[in-house]
Amino acid sequence: MSETDFDAIVVGSGCAGAVAAYELAKAGKSVLVVERGNFAGAKNMTGGRIYSHSLKKVFPDFEQEAPLERKITHERMAFMDPAAQMAVDFTSPELAEEGKDSYSVLRAPFDQWLASKAEDAGAEYICGIAVEELLKDGAGRVTGVRAGEDEITAEVTILAEGCNTVLAEKCLGNPRPKPSQMAVGIKQVFELPAAQIEDRFLVPEGEGAAMLFVGDCTHGNVGGGFLYTNKDSISLGLVATISTAADGANPHPVYQMLEDFKGHPAVAPIIRGAKLVEHSGHMVPEGGYDMVPRYVFDGCLVAGETAGLCMNMGYQVRGMDFAVASGQMAGQAAVRALDAGDTSAAGLASYKTAMENSFVIQDLETFRKWPHTMEGWSSMFTDYPIMVKEIFNALFSVDGEPQKPLLKRMMPLVKKRGLFKLAGEMRKAVKSL
Numbered sequence: 276m277s278e279t280d281f282d283a284i285v286v287g288s289g290c291a292g293a294v295a296a297y298e299l300a301k302a303g304k305s306v307l308v309v310e311r312g313n314f315a316g317a318k319n320m321t322g323g324r325i326y327s328h329s330l331k332k333v334f335p336d337f338e339q340e341a342p343l344e345r346k347i348t349h350e351r352m353a354f355m356d357p358a359a360q361m362a363v364d365f366t367s368p369e370l371a372e373e374g375k376d377s378y379s380v381l382r383a384p385f386d387q388w389l390a391s392k393a394e395d396a397g398a399e400y401i402c403g404i405a406v407e408e409l410l411k412d413g414a415g416r417v418t419g420v421r422a423g424e425d426e427i428t429a430e431v432t433i434l435a436e437g438c439n440t441v442l443a444e445k446c447l448g449n450p451r452p453k454p455s456q457m458a459v460g461i462k463q464v465f466e467l468p469a470a471q472i473e474d475r476f477l478v479p480e481g482e483g484a485a486m487l488f489v490g491d492c493t494h495g496n497v498g499g500g501f502l503y504t505n506k507d508s509i510s511l512g513l514v515a516t517i518s519t520a521a522d523g524a525n526p527h528p529v530y531q532m533l534e535d536f537k538g539h540p541a542v543a544p545i546i547r548g549a550k551l552v553e554h555s556g557h558m559v560p561e562g563g564y565d566m567v568p569r570y571v572f573d574g575c576l577v578a579g580e581t582a583g584l585c586m587n588m589g590y591q592v593r594g595m596d597f598a599v600a601s602g603q604m605a606g607q608a609a610v611r612a613l614d615a616g617d618t619s620a621a622g623l624a625s626y627k628t629a630m631e632n633s634f635v636i637q638d639l640e641t642f643r644k645w646p647h648t649m650e651g652w653s654s655m656f657t658d659y660p661i662m663v664k665e666i667f668n669a670l671f672s673v674d675g676e677p678q679k680p681l682l683k684r685m686m687p688l689v690k691k692r693g694l695f696k697l698a699g700e701m702r703k704a705v706k707s708l
């Protein structure tokens with residue numbers, strides 16, 4: 276092999292990049308991580324909850340070490356119209372079982388911890404500078420990066436720049452995601468004492484709740500709201516499609532949706548008296564399997580959201596567990612290629628095999644149709660929440676008038692929306708889940 280400055284360079288210290296760097300450094304390889312934020316996590320955002328299974332494979336003792344907020348043991352999914360909410364509320368010891376457990380996290384401390392693990396293993400860090408270009412030789416093989424004035428070379432470069440795939444498009448020729456494959460998320464963090472969080476969300480000490488909302492939170496547009504409890508704060512936000520956000524004629528800009536969501540009668544009491552301490556916005560890929568680009572190149576691997584690895588199922592949002600797993604697989608494949616003295620695409624191909632044999636590509640492929648189902652299913656965000664409200668009003672209201680049998684009360688409400696249409700939509704949704 277020719278002389279290079281490092282065995283490996285990692286671009287970006289999010290979940291994917293930091294874990295890839297950790298794997299390489301742990302194997303004794305010289306690694307440089309270039310992170311454009313002033314520190315790892317400075318620019319990163321998530322909802323968010325991380326499903327722990329992939330983190331545990333990298334850091335078996337993460338539960339003792341990582342800055343986790345709360346173990347999520349209480350799940351809620353809610354349909355909301357402008358004034359009402361119908362929620363499915365679920366809690367079970369199984370949610371806390373090792374391997375199935377999940378935790379709320381705040382990215383600034385969490386990403387700094389991940390970076391510290393890579394640094395402790397021996398990775399070098401440069402923060403506060405963006406990689407502007409991937410260097411290539413005459414044959415098109417990636418040979419390193421250009422960051423500011425510096426050209427730094429490596430046998431292998433791992434690109435983990437997140438969902439804004441500037442370098443992947445410009446230097447690797449990966450396609451720009453379509454607007455329909457991207458969404459925008461906004462989030463606010465509200466401080467609230469731990470005891471009040473536990474009282475409001477009915478969780479034992481140290482445990483937490485995750486809530487997903489559909490309907491009026493996005494004023495009937497495709498998307499949804501989320502809420503996660505942290506140790507002594509609440510993360511509250513929503514995700515809307517890029518086309519909704521970019522539609523100048525939309526009477527409800529995304530920031531207004533969030534304001535209205537916060538004022539909804541089902542949400543306002545949850546954050547009552549809480550102090551707003553943080554506001555952030557970020558894009559999120561939602562195209563699923565169909566937006567996964569090529570991720571193995573001569574001298575370069577692509578990991579995390581740069582490889583399109585994210586999934587919003589409405590009842591589950593997953594990106595961080597994919598990012599951690601792909602970072603680990605990319606780091607390990609790079610180590611194997613370095614040891615074999617072949618970091619060409621052929622030498623790095625074990626990354627693709629590992630990804631395809633793992634939950635990462637398999638889950639994305641299994642739920643491939645879901646993003647298309649959601650895209651064309653406007654009634655899920657408009658009619659359904661209203662229908663659900665009417666059904667539950669009919670169920671719970673007692674006004675002293677003689678009541679009709681339940682079925683007779685329910686059927687007109689369902690028929691109003693078209694029984695066959697409803698059945699067809701449900702069938703299509705179930706088939707894509």
Ligand SMILES: Cc1cc2nc3c(=O)[nH]c(=O)nc-3n(C[C@H](O)[C@H](O)[C@H](O)COP(=O)(O)OP(=O)(O)OC[C@H]3O[C@@H](n4cnc5c(N)ncnc54)[C@H](O)[C@@H]3O)c2cc1C
Nearest residue numbers: 287289290291311321322323324406437460579580594595
């Ligand atoms: C609103 C919202 C809610 C979400 N909720 C959840 C959730 O609840 N659960 C879940 O699992 N996932 C969730 N996700 C998705 C999850 O946050 C991402 O999938 C995950 O963070 C991707 O990790 P990553 O390492 O690929 O990218 P990132 O975490 O984005 O890291 C990329 C890193 O690269 C750096 N970088 C970028 N360009 C350059 C450059 N040119 N030079 C140097 N550095 C660069 C960035 O600063 C950043 O540190 C959510 C996302 C959003 C936006």
